[in-house]
Amino acid sequence: MSKFSLGSRRGLKIVAGALAVAAAVAGCSDSSESTDGPVYFGISGPKTGPSAEYGRLWQQGFDLALDEINAAGGINGRKVELKWEDSQSDPKQTVPIATKFVDDKSIIAELGDFSSPASIAASPIYNRGKLVQYGFTNSAVDFTKAGNYSWSPSITLDVFQERNAQWVSTKAKKVSVVYLETDWGKQAFSLFEKFAAQKGVEVVYSSPILPDSTDVKPILIKGREADPEAFVHLGYGPDGALVVKQLRDVGFSGQFFGGQNTPQFISLAGAAAEGDIVNGVFSPADPDPKVQDFVTKFRKKFNTDPGDFNVYAYDAVNVLVQAAKKGGATREGILEGLKTETAFTGIGLGTFAFDQETRRPKGVSPRELVLEDGKFVPTGNR
Structure with a gap:
């Protein structure tokens, strides 16, 4: 065996070993989570x-x-x-x-x-x-x-809607309901309808509304004509503000349940939402220290x-x-x-x-x- 071939083999082994170590280090750096820094x-x-x-x-x-x-x-x-x-x-x-x-x-x-x-x-x-x-x-x-x-x-939505139906039942026995035409909105309505029936509340009218609606008055007029004691909205803040403002515009002055506890809803809805009742988890008026x-x-x-x-x-x-x-x-x-x-x-x-x-x-x-x-x-x- 020549000196050249022996040296080459030794060199190849060193290079191979170095590559293996490098690969191992690289693999660790790619897959492990940092233990310092942010x-x-x-x-x-x-x-x-x-x-x-x-x-x-x-x-x-x-x-x-x-x-x-x-x-x-x-x-x-x-x-x-x-x-x-x-x-x-x-x-x-x-x-x-x-x-x-x-x-x-x-x-x-x-x-x-x-x-x-x-x-x-x-x-x-x-x-x-x-x-x-x-x-x-x-x-x-x-x-x-x-x-x-x-x-x-x-x-969860079932707990929210069970509580919602309970609170509605203390104010009304006949309600009209509008809800977002989304998977979430449909599930919310299905749950509310079930719990409302259990608590003696009749849904006399219901309709989905599109999330990007700008005029829901035709729907609200039909809901008003069903002679409900209260109106229930199942959705978010912006669509809730639209509903309650247009609901007052079409002459319904009864109890409204809907919208959200957000500054946006309060600002957009204005005086039309005074007395509105919502599900929430927090109020800045809570006296807890x-x-x-x-x-x-x-x-x-x-x-x-x-x-x-x-x-x-x-x-x-x-x-x-x-x-x-x-x-x-x-x-x-x-x-x-x-x-x-x-x-x-x-x-x-x-x-x-x-x-x-x-x-x-x-x-x-x-x-x-x-x-x-x-x-x-x-x-x-x-």
Whole structure:
């Protein structure tokens, strides 16, 4: 064997060994999660499009939460930051966003999306990628059924509509109902109709309305002519404001149930919504000291009162930080924390734990809010 061939073989072995080490290092850097630097959560939510107002409210809640969390040392000294992708709450956009977040190993959990259909479309990707999907505004009953990585603190639609029907039954025995012509709206109406019948409330008229409607007066006139004692709207803030304003325009002066606890709804609806009753989780008029401390901080930062969607976002970040502190600031650590922590704390839900079968909060219920002098205040009913 020549010196040349022996040296070549030794050289090839050294090169091969170096390549193997490099490949191993590269593989680790691609697949492992960082243990230093910032801790990142991915946000899939609407910053533009028809639901952009909700993204704006989320951002306020996130900002206040991060101010407090990072001032207190973050997660074991690591700063918490967000990576936000604008989904417009569109299922066609949430799917590629989910793929991007799963592939980004610096992200240890995802928050969002705003609507249940947008979140549900992306759920298979998060579950296959073993990245917690925290759908903190997703009330659709089926959302958490996608797999062990889909979690939500949101009260489910069946609970909301059972309470809604209960509160309606104290004011009226005959109602007209309008609801969004979406999967969520249809499910909401189906549940409300069922619970209303159980509580002795007759739906004398019902009709879907398109989410982008600008004139629903013909529908509302038919609903008025059915001679209801109250009108029920199942939808969001902008369409709720449209309905209640046009409802008053066509001469219905009875009780209205609908809209949302958001500044946008209150502003758009104006005086037409005075006395409106909604399902909610939060009121800045709540005398609880913890709530009042939050309200004071929020007013100082944003010069306005907080509403439900600010609270949802604020609580969501705090819950995931609490889970990471419990289980570790990794993808599996977040999951472990959600499974094992028994006393999550929030402004909207108070202290709660997750049911491990449904991955929803145990034993929580909405509260009844009434619009008085342009502000939603609690009636005392839960």
